Amino acid sequence: MSETIGFIGVGQIGGTVARLAVDAGYKVVLSNSRGPESLSGAISSLGENAKADTSANIAKDENIKIIVLSIPLNAVPTLLPSLGLKNKIILDTSNYYPFREGNLEELDSNKLTTSEYVLKYLDPSNKLVKIFNNIISVQLRNSATQDESKQTILPIAGNDDEAKKITTEFCAKIGYKTYDVGPSSLSWKFEPNTPFYGGVYLPKAPEGSDHEALKAFYKKAPANPLTHEKVKQIIDATERPTVVGGRPEGFPKYLLEIITELYVEQAKDKASGNSKLIL
Template sequence: MSETIGFIGVGQIGGTVARLAVDAGYKVVLSNSRGPESLSGVISSLGENAKADTSANIAKDKNIKIIVLSIPLNAVPTLLPSLGLKNKVILDTSNYYPVREGNLEELDSNKLTTSEYVSKYLDSSNKLVKIFNNIFSFHLRNSATQDESNQTILPIAGDDDEAKKLTNDFVQKIGYKTYDVGPSSLSWKFEPNTPFYGGIYLPEAPKDLDHDGLKEFYKKSQANPLTYEKAKEVLDSTERSTVVGGRPENYPKYLTEIVYDLYAQQAKDKASGNSKLIL
């Protein structure tokens, strides 16, 4: 029987990981804040190995060991304690963007990393691993490959070695390598405002492209196939920023427009009452 991966939240990253998981032979169970019926379009596009359910049912399903958590940080304090999550490996994809979620003092002051903040609201029997937060969804979708010579690296961080091993096994099956950065307290090394966030995966674009051409190029491009040596070099030299949280204005306009276009399409689908998988 195929292993089943649970999803709480099906945004750009969650939906992309679900697609890669199905392609790799996994079954997936998806949930969002609006109920299973709103995910019919997503389920239809993923095929027979996908189904929708409530977040509470996914949390209680003993056959699901790994859950991909992809929800806004401002939903964490109320949603996570209400689900009764226990004995799960939680793959945390979250990023802190104050313009989106409002300011969180524990993060603004560097008292906690984003993963440590999320962990506060989880039962101690759960094991959290930070992953999938530092790569654009279009690069994540385009770059999965079983050709190890062309695989790129996704950094991970967490406090439990067995959970990180399970995460590594899953990520390898969907087409990536991982680099263990260390405990959750070091997960800031691949959050917004660091060299390992987004930009490190950008291939060099043809020099004659205009703004619209750059958008089309990067939407279709594969991420740079990073080596362990390159990952180590970048991560070892990364210093913690005093400016915490992502700022859209800090990124090239063509990249932010790609992301905003994807969000706009998702919002349009939500308004119509039926989410779709935007890949």
């Protein structure tokens, strides 16, 4: 029987990981804040190995060991305690964007990393691994490959070695290598305003590309393949940012437009009552 991966939140990253998981032979169960019926388009796109359910039912399902968490940080304090999650491996894709979810003092002051903030609201029996937060969804979709010479690397962080091992095995099946940055307290090393947030993956565009050509190129181009040696060099040299949290102006204009266009498409899906954006 195929292993089943649960999803709490199905945005750009969550939906992309679901697509990669199905392509790799997993079953997936998706949930969002608007109910299973709103995900019929996404389920249709993913095929017979996908279904929709409530977040509460996913949390209670003992056959689901891995859950991809992809929700806004401002939903974390109320949603996570209400679900009763226990004994799960939580793949945390969260990023802190103050303009989007408001300022959070514990993050602004560097008292906590984003992952440590999420951990506050989880039962201790759960094991959290930070992953999938530092790469945009189109590159995540375009870059998955079983050709190790072309594979890129996703950084991970967490406090449980076994959970990180299982996460690495999952990533290998969907077409990625991983690099263990360390505990959740070091997950800032691949959050916004660091070298490993987005830019490291961008391949060089063809010479003379104008704005529209850049957009077209980066919608299709896979990420730079990375070696563990290169990743170690970048991570070891990374200093903790003094400015906490991501801001739109931190992205190149062409990338910001790609991301914005995807959000607009998602918003139209939501307005229609039928989410179907699966890259």
